[in-house]
Amino acid sequence: MAQNSLTDFQKKIVVIGGSAGSLQVILHILTYLRPDLNIPVVIILHRKNDSDSSLSQLMGLRTSLPVKEADDKEAILPGHIYLAPADYHLLIETDGYFSLDDSEKINFSRPSIDVTFQTAAEAYGAGVTGILLSGANADGVEGLEIIKSLKGIIAVQDPKTAQVPYMPQHAVDSLPVDHLLTIEQIPGFINRL
Amino acid sequence: MDTPVGEQEIKLLLNDLIELYGYDFTDYAKASLKRRINRLFTLDRFPSFAEFRYRLCNDADYAKRFVEQLTVNVTEMFRDPKFYQNLREHVLPVLATYPFIRIWHAGCSTGEEVFSMAILLKEANLLHKSLLYATDLNSQVLQKATTGIFPMSQMKQYSENYIAAGGKEDFSRYYTASYNVVKFDEELSQRMVFSTHNLVSESSFNQFQLIMCRNVLIYFEKELQGRVFALFDDSLENLGFLALGSKETLKLSPIISKYRQEGKEKIWRKIH
Numbered sequence: 354m355a356q357n358s359l360t361d362f363q364k365k366i367v368v369i370g371g372s373a374g375s376l377q378v379i380l381h382i383l384t385y386l387r388p389d390l391n392i393p394v395v396i397i398l399h400r401k402n403d404s405d406s407s408l409s410q411l412m413g414l415r416t417s418l419p420v421k422e423a424d425d426k427e428a429i430l431p432g433h434i435y436l437a438p439a440d441y442h443l444l445i446e447t448d449g450y451f452s453l454d455d456s457e458k459i460n461f462s463r464p465s466i467d468v469t470f471q472t473a474a475e476a477y478g479a480g481v482t483g484i485l486l487s488g489a490n491a492d493g494v495e496g497l498e499i500i501k502s503l504k505g506i507i508a509v510q511d512p513k514t515a516q517v518p519y520m521p522q523h524a525v526d527s528l529p530v531d532h533l534l535t536i537e538q539i540p541g542f543i544n545r546l
Numbered sequence: 547m548d549t550p551v552g553e554q555e556i557k558l559l560l561n562d563l564i565e566l567y568g569y570d571f572t573d574y575a576k577a578s579l580k581r582r583i584n585r586l587f588t589l590d591r592f593p594s595f596a597e598f599r600y601r602l603c604n605d606a607d608y609a610k611r612f613v614e615q616l617t618v619n620v621t622e623m624f625r626d627p628k629f630y631q632n633l634r635e636h637v638l639p640v641l642a643t644y645p646f647i648r649i650w651h652a653g654c655s656t657g658e659e660v661f662s663m664a665i666l667l668k669e670a671n672l673l674h675k676s677l678l679y680a681t682d683l684n685s686q687v688l689q690k691a692t693t694g695i696f697p698m699s700q701m702k703q704y705s706e707n708y709i710a711a712g713g714k715e716d717f718s719r720y721y722t723a724s725y726n727v728v729k730f731d732e733e734l735s736q737r738m739v740f741s742t743h744n745l746v747s748e749s750s751f752n753q754f755q756l757i758m759c760r761n762v763l764i765y766f767e768k769e770l771q772g773r774v775f776a777l778f779d780d781s782l783e784n785l786g787f788l789a790l791g792s793k794e795t796l797k798l799s800p801i802i803s804k805y806r807q808e809g810k811e812k813i814w815r816k817i818h
């Protein structure tokens with residue numbers, strides 16, 4: 354069945370969640386990603402729900418990899434950087450494509466980091482690396498826990514380097530985090546996956 | 547830590563739903579459906595999957611609740627103001643040339659979208675010759691839509707949306723407030739017809755010059771999206787408009803060859 358084939362091949366995906374204070378970190382990561390990176394990177398960033406696409410354009414200036422807002426039912430391709438669109442949850446389907454959902458906010462957030470992390474874990478299993486960045490929100494920790502329980506890797510921005518340490522600190526306090534990374538270490542970490 | 551209701555169990559529930567109640571959710575996007583079903587399972591505090599399934603199969607009222615809870619009914623007035631501005635400036639002038647205007651709101655939820663459209667039509671002096679057919683699978687939301695009563699707490703946001711969509715009037719002239727709700731003018735609802743209609747299983751019922759189906763197709767798998775696009779194509783007059791949600795597209799469907807996208811918003815015109 355299609356849903357097993359993904360985990361059989363052990364396809365990989367990186368999911369990154371950030372809230373307040375994480376945009377600069379994301380721009381730094383993008384600047385130092387390998388131009389020949391061959392896994393997809395999905396970014397969930399809390400932001401005001403004005404649905405203009407200037408954020409993905411801003412991000413696109415930092416890397417030669419293709420950067421775009423994820424579209425509904427779009428196939429997830431290696432080496433592409435996807436940004437969750439404002440005001441929708443971004444879900445990952447078992448046969449390797451995105452779907453969107455405009456259901457209720459979770460932890461006051463849409464997109465919710467937890468939703469993308471959880472569906473990524475259910476679709477990609479041990480192939481998932483989840484990274485949680487700076488933020489003042491409770492979002493993301495439950496998602497990391499699910500990634501971990503389905504054998505994925507979980508990494509957290511070192512709260513000491515975070516502009517708003519609450520979110521990563523919450524993760525460190527409640528989960529057996531695999532990697533605690535400074536801002537400078539994150540791109541190299543992704544490049545070696 | 548897996549979800550209490552897994553993929554296999556979901557298959558069982560969806561089969562029960564078809565066989566016993568005639569609702570077919572099998573071609574809905576799986577990740578979202580799984581979240582909705584697990585949410586309901588937790589919300590209603592079932593001790594086990596077996597009890598969940600038993601209740602669904604043996605209690606028709608619960609089956610109704612199940613369907614209502616699976617669907618996502620989030621909506622607002624003048625959602626994506628730029629989209630409505632585009633309708634006002636580019637689509638309504640074309641509709642104005644028809645002696646009689648028929649519009650279909652497929653998946654209208656609690657009606658905010660339909661009232662927004664009625665306001666646009668009224669301001670373009672077209673409402674008197676328009677009919678808005680508003681349908682949804684979920685009869686509970688339709689009931690709400692029929693009343694034209696919405697929470698007062700939303701009006702600040704809606705009025706901002708209205709202005710951002712190019713509205714020039716005082717938004718509050720369209721409703722009467724009492725306590726914590728407002729009721730929109732009968733003049734608007736007089737031109738609306740509400741009815742249940744399931745896009746998965748029911749066929750075309752009229753010919754329209756504009757079909758709005760926003761934030762419904764994201765819940766469907768690609769193949770079902772394709773079938774629904776064919777249904778819309780059947781229901782749209784030549785040179786009619788099809789309007790989708792801001793993240794939905796006709797691009798992946800074979801009918802695209804008969805359509806041309808109008809501007810940057812998700813509005814397509816049938817040109818063949």
Ligand SMILES: C[S@@+](CC[C@H](N)C(=O)[O-])C[C@H]1O[C@@H](n2cnc3c(N)ncnc32)[C@H](O)[C@@H]1O
Binds near residue numbers: 617622656684765
């Ligand atoms: C998120 S709401 C969208 C409301 C509105 N169009 C908007 O964009 O704000 C989605 C609606 O689609 C309806 N829906 C889901 N499946 C349907 C089906 N098979 N046939 C008709 N309506 C359906 C749901 O009941 C829900 O009210």
